Amino acid sequence: MTLNVDRPVPERRKLAAKPFSRADRIFFGVARAAAFSAIVIVSLILVFLVSRSASTFAEQGIIDFIFGSTWDASLSPIKMQLWPMLWGSILISLIGTALAVPMAISIAYFIEFMAPKRVAKVATLIVDLMAAIPSIVLGLWGAFVFTDVAAGWSKQLNAVFGFIPIFENNSDNFLRSPFIAGLVVTVMIVPIIASITREIFSQMDRDVINAALALGGNRESTLRKVILPTAGGGVVGGVLLGLGRALGETVAILYVLNLVFDTNWYQILESKGGSIASMIISKFGEAGPEEVGGLMAAGVVLFVFTLIINALASYIVAKAQPWRK
Amino acid sequence: MEKVTDLTPVQRPKGNQAAPWAKIALKTRAAIALASLVPSAIALSILFATGMDFMAMLFAIFLPIQVVAAALVGVLVYGRRGILEGLLVVVTIFFASFIVVLLGSVLWSVIQNGSQAISLQFIGQNNYYIKPNTSLEYGGVGHAIIGSLLIVGTSTLITVPMGLATAVYLTETQGKTKGLIRTLLQAMSGLPSVVSGLFIYAAFIASGLTSYAGWTGSLALIPLMLPTVARVSEEALRLVPQELRNGALALGAPAWRAFVQVTLPAARSGMVTAVLLGIARVIGETAPLVLTTFAADRTNLNLFNGAMASLPTYLFGFISMGFDESIQRAWGAALVIMILVAILFTTARLASRTRSKARK
Numbered sequence: 001m002t003l004n005v006d007r008p009v010p011e012r013r014k015l016a017a018k019p020f021s022r023a024d025r026i027f028f029g030v031a032r033a034a035a036f037s038a039i040v041i042v043s044l045i046l047v048f049l050v051s052r053s054a055s056t057f058a059e060q061g062i063i064d065f066i067f068g069s070t071w072d073a074s075l076s077p078i079k080m081q082l083w084p085m086l087w088g089s090i091l092i093s094l095i096g097t098a099l100a101v102p103m104a105i106s107i108a109y110f111i112e113f114m115a116p117k118r119v120a121k122v123a124t125l126i127v128d129l130m131a132a133i134p135s136i137v138l139g140l141w142g143a144f145v146f147t148d149v150a151a152g153w154s155k156q157l158n159a160v161f162g163f164i165p166i167f168e169n170n171s172d173n174f175l176r177s178p179f180i181a182g183l184v185v186t187v188m189i190v191p192i193i194a195s196i197t198r199e200i201f202s203q204m205d206r207d208v209i210n211a212a213l214a215l216g217g218n219r220e221s222t223l224r225k226v227i228l229p230t231a232g233g234g235v236v237g238g239v240l241l242g243l244g245r246a247l248g249e250t251v252a253i254l255y256v257l258n259l260v261f262d263t264n265w266y267q268i269l270e271s272k273g274g275s276i277a278s279m280i281i282s283k284f285g286e287a288g289p290e291e292v293g294g295l296m297a298a299g300v301v302l303f304v305f306t307l308i309i310n311a312l313a314s315y316i317v318a319k320a321q322p323w324r325k
Numbered sequence: 326m327e328k329v330t331d332l333t334p335v336q337r338p339k340g341n342q343a344a345p346w347a348k349i350a351l352k353t354r355a356a357i358a359l360a361s362l363v364p365s366a367i368a369l370s371i372l373f374a375t376g377m378d379f380m381a382m383l384f385a386i387f388l389p390i391q392v393v394a395a396a397l398v399g400v401l402v403y404g405r406r407g408i409l410e411g412l413l414v415v416v417t418i419f420f421a422s423f424i425v426v427l428l429g430s431v432l433w434s435v436i437q438n439g440s441q442a443i444s445l446q447f448i449g450q451n452n453y454y455i456k457p458n459t460s461l462e463y464g465g466v467g468h469a470i471i472g473s474l475l476i477v478g479t480s481t482l483i484t485v486p487m488g489l490a491t492a493v494y495l496t497e498t499q500g501k502t503k504g505l506i507r508t509l510l511q512a513m514s515g516l517p518s519v520v521s522g523l524f525i526y527a528a529f530i531a532s533g534l535t536s537y538a539g540w541t542g543s544l545a546l547i548p549l550m551l552p553t554v555a556r557v558s559e560e561a562l563r564l565v566p567q568e569l570r571n572g573a574l575a576l577g578a579p580a581w582r583a584f585v586q587v588t589l590p591a592a593r594s595g596m597v598t599a600v601l602l603g604i605a606r607v608i609g610e611t612a613p614l615v616l617t618t619f620a621a622d623r624t625n626l627n628l629f630n631g632a633m634a635s636l637p638t639y640l641f642g643f644i645s646m647g648f649d650e651s652i653q654r655a656w657g658a659a660l661v662i663m664i665l666v667a668i669l670f671t672t673a674r675l676a677s678r679t680r681s682k683a684r685k
Contacts, residue, residue, distance in 0.1 A: 027581035028498055034490030035506045038513060038555075041548050045516075045524040052527040106420035114417065123421075125674075130428050132666050134609020136637050137435060137659045140644055144652065145434045153380060187427050218399075220409040241515060248517025250612040255644060277519045281612055292531065299523040306517055314511030318504070 045303065053297035056080065056290075065297060071261045073291045080294035082301060084263040088178065088274025089302075092253065093246035095182025095268060096189060101239055103186070104193035109223065112201040113209075124198070131191035135252040142184040143255035150180045154269045169269040176258035178273035184252050189242035196238030200231045200320065233320030240313030244306045250277040276302045356401055360394040391415050432663075439660025442653045448661065452622035452634070457646040466658050468624040469639040472539065473665075475628055476618065476635055477608055479543035480550055485600055487547075488554030492599075495555070496562040497570075497584060514552035521548045522613030530617065537619035539633035545613035554603040561595020562588060594676045601673040605666050611637035636662050 057065060060080055068081025107127060111120045151174040158174070161167045204227065212222045228235075253275045259282060260272035280295045280302075287295060349357075368387035372379065395415045399407025442461055451468035491510070495503055525545040529535050565588050573583035589596070619632035620642050636658055643655040 021579050023582075024580045027579075027584070031490045031494040031498060032500065034487050035494035035500070035502075037487060038491065038506055038509050038551065041551070042509060042513065044528070045520065045548070048524055048527040049520070052531060102416075103420040103424045106417040107424065110417050110421045114414075126425060126428065129667075129670065132605050132670060133428075133431060134611070134637065134662055134666070136609055136611040136640050137662060138431065140640065140655055140659050141431045141434055143644065144438075145430065156378070156380060187424070187431070190424050218403050218407065218410045220413045221406070223413065241511075244515035248515065248519070250517065250519045251641065277517050277612070280519050280523065281615060284616060296523055296527060299520050302517055303520045306515055306520075307512055310512035310515035311508060313515075314508045317511070318508065 049296050049300045049303065053293055053300055056293040056297040066301060069261060069263050078290050082298055084261050085274035085276045085279045086301065087263055089247050089276050092178050092181045092185055092273065092275060093243050095178060096185030096246045097239060097243050099182065099186040100190045100193055100242060104190045105197055105235065107194045108197035108201055111198055127191045127194050131195065135188060135249060138184060138188060139252040139255045142252060146184065147175055147180055147256055150183055151175050154179055158269055166266045166268055168267050171271060173271040174269060176256060176271050177269050178264065179268040181253045181257040181273060184256055185246045185249055188249060188252060189246050192245055193238045193242040196241065197235050200234035204230055234317055237313045237317030237320060240309055240316065244310040244313060248277055248302065248306050250281055254278040254281060353402055356398045360398045364390040364394050435659050435663050438656035442657030443660055447657055451624045455622065457651040458648040460650060461653055466636060466639055466661055469634045469636045471624060472633045473608065473635040476539050476542045476633065477546065477604060479540065479628060480546040481600065481604055484547050484550045484554055484603060488551055489558055491555040492558040492562050493584065495559045510552045510555050513548060516548055518549055518610050519612040521545050522616030526616045537632045538630060539618055539628035542614045542618035545617045546607045546610060549610060550603045550607045553606045554599050557599035557602050558596055561592040561599060564595060565591045597676040598673045601669045605669040608665055609637055609662050611641050614638050615641055
C-alpha cells in the first residue's frame with residue numbers, strides 16, 4: 001500500500017444527506033416544492049393582476065396610464081392616469097427615508113457601540129416592538145394625535161425657511177401634507193432600517209475596531225474610516241428595504257394625507273399629495289367594474305416597482321455579508 | 326552549553342488593562358458630566374423664563390449650546406479633531422431619543438385613549454345594532470376578536486408548514502437555487518399588503534368564485550406571513566450544530582428521520598418564535614382584509630360563508646366615521662391589537678430565552 005505523500009491527510013469530505021429511500025425523496029420533494037411556492041406565489045400575483053388590468057392598460061395606453069395626471073371616473077370614456085399618485089408615493093418615501101436614515105443609523109450605532117449592555121438590551125427591545133406596531137394603529141395615532149403637532153412644526157419650518165421653494169406654502173393649510181405623511185412613514189421604517197444596520201454592525205470584526213481605537217482613533221474617526229466603509233453595503237441594502245416598505249404603505253398614510261390628482265412636485269408642506277396604495281384603498285369602496293380594473297393596474301405598477309427595489313436591496317444585503325452562505 | 330529560551334507566551338493583559346483606550350480620566354468624566362447637564366439646565370431655564378415654543382427652544386437654543394459643550398469636551402480629550410467627536414455624540418443621542426419620544430407618544434396615546442374605551446363588555450359583545458354615535462356602554466369588538474383569530478389562525482395553519490419546509494430546503498439540502506429563493510423571500514417581505522389583497526380579490530372575488538368571506542382573507546395574509554416564518558425558522562435551523570445532524574445520519578437514520586427526531590426538536594423554541602413573529606406580522610394587517618373579507622357587525626363563525634369582521638377592519642371602519650364615540654371605539658380596538666401583539670412578542674422572547682439558556 002502506498003501513501004500519498006503530497007496529501008498525507010485527505011481533504012475533509014462534505015457530508016450531504018442524499019435521498020436514498022422513497023421517504024427521503026418525498027421529504028426533500030416537499031421541501032423543494034415549498035421553496036418554489038415562493039416563486040409560484042409571486043408569479044401568480046403578477047398573472048392575476050395583469051389579467052384583470054390588461055383591458056385598462058390597452059384602453060388607456062401604458063405610457064398615458066403611468067405618466068398622465070387625470071383620474072376621473074365620471075368621464076365617458078373613463079380616464080385613469082396614475083402619475084400624481086406614483087410621484088406622491090415616491091416623494092413621501094423619499095422624505096420618510098431621508099429622515100429615517102440618520103435616526104436608524106444613530107440608534108444602531110448607539111446600541112452597538114455606545115450604550116452599556118443593559119441599556120442596549122432595552123433599546124433593542126424597543127426597536128423590535130416598534131417594528132411590530134401595526135400600520136393602522138400608526139394611522140390612528142397620526143390622524144388624531146400627531147397631525148396637529150406636525151402641522152405646528154410645518155408652520156415653523158415655513159416661517160423660518162419659507163424662502164426655499166420646497167418649504168413654500170401658499171394656502172395657509174398645513175394639515176394632511178406629504179411632510180406629515182413622510183414623518184409617519186419615518187416612524188414606520190426606522191425600526192426596519194435600524195434592525196438591519198444593527199445586525200450588520202454587530203457582525204463586524206471587533207478586533208478591527210479595537211485596533212483603530214488603540215491607534216488613537218476616536219469615535220468619529222473610527223465610524224468614518226472603519227465602520228461605515230465595512231458596513232456601508234449592508235446599510236444601503238437596509239435603507240432600500242425601508243424604502244420599499246414606505247412605497248407600499250397603505251393605511252398609515254390614508255388618514256394623514258390629502259389625496260389629490262394634481263401633481264405636487266416638491267411643495268412638501270402643501271396640503272396635497274398622493275400615494276398609490278392609499279388611493280387604491282380609498283377608491284376601492286365605490287369603484288365600478290371599469291375603475292376596479294384601473295386600481296388593479298395601479299397595483300401592478302406598485303408591485304413591479306417595489307419588487308425591483310426589494311430585490312435590489314436583498315441582493316446588496318447578501319453581497320455585503322459574504323460571511324453568510 | 327545550549328541556551329535555554331523561555332517558551333511561556335507573554336501574558337495578555339486582563340481586566341481594565343486590556344483596553345487602555347477605554348479608560349477615562351477623572352477630569353474628563355467631570356467635564357462630560359458638566360457638558361451633559363449645563364446646556365439642558367440653561368435651555369430649560371430659558372424655556373420657563375420666556376415661555377417660548379418648545380421646538381424653537383430645542384433647535385435654536387439647546388442644540389447649539391449642547392454641540393458647543395460637547396465639542397469643548399472633545400477638544401479637551403482629543404485635541405482639535407475632538408470637535409467632530411463631540412458633534413457625533415450629540416447627533417447620535419439626539420436622533421435616537423427623538424425617535425424614542427415618537428414611539429413613546431404612540432404607545433402612550435394608545436394606552437391612554439384605549440383604556441377609556443375598553444371594558445369587559447367592550448371585549449365581549451359584538452357590533453350588532455350599533456350606530457356610529459351609540460355610547461360606549463353598548464357593543465364591542467367581540468365579533469372582531471373572534472374573526473381575527475379565525476382568519477389569522479387559518480393562515481397560520483397553512484403558512485407554517487410551508488415556511489418550515491422552505492427553511493428545510495434552505496438549510497438541509499444542497500439545492501442550487503437557494504440564493505434565488507432567499508432573495509425572492511426577502512423581496513416578498515416588502516410586498517405591499519394592498520397588492521396581496523388585490524391579488525386575492527382578482528383571483529377569487531372578481532372572478533365570481535366566491536363573495537366576501539373569511540377564508541379569502543386568510544389566503545391574502547399568506548404572502549405577507551410566509552417570508553417572516555421562513556426566515557426566522559431558517560435562522561433557528563441554522564443554529565442547530567451540524568454535528569448533531571451528522572451524528573444522526575452516521576447512525577444510519579434517513580434524512581427525514583434525522584430532521585424530525587434530531588434537528589427539529591433541537592430547534593423547537595426557535596420554531597415557536599418563528600410562528601409567533603409571523604402571527605404578529607399579520608395580525609394588524611388592514612388593507613388585504615378590507616379588500617377580501619368586508620366588514621360585518623355580527624359574530625360569524627363560518628369562514629366559508631358571509632362577511633367576517635376582524636380587529637383591523639373594525640378599527641378601519643370606525644376611524645373615518647367622525648363621531649367622538651366611534652373614535653373612542655377605534656382607540657379601544659387599537660389597544661386590543663397592541664395587547665395581542667405585546668403578548669405574542671413576550672411569548673416569543675421567553676421562548677428564545679429558554680433556548681439561549683439551554684445552550685449554555
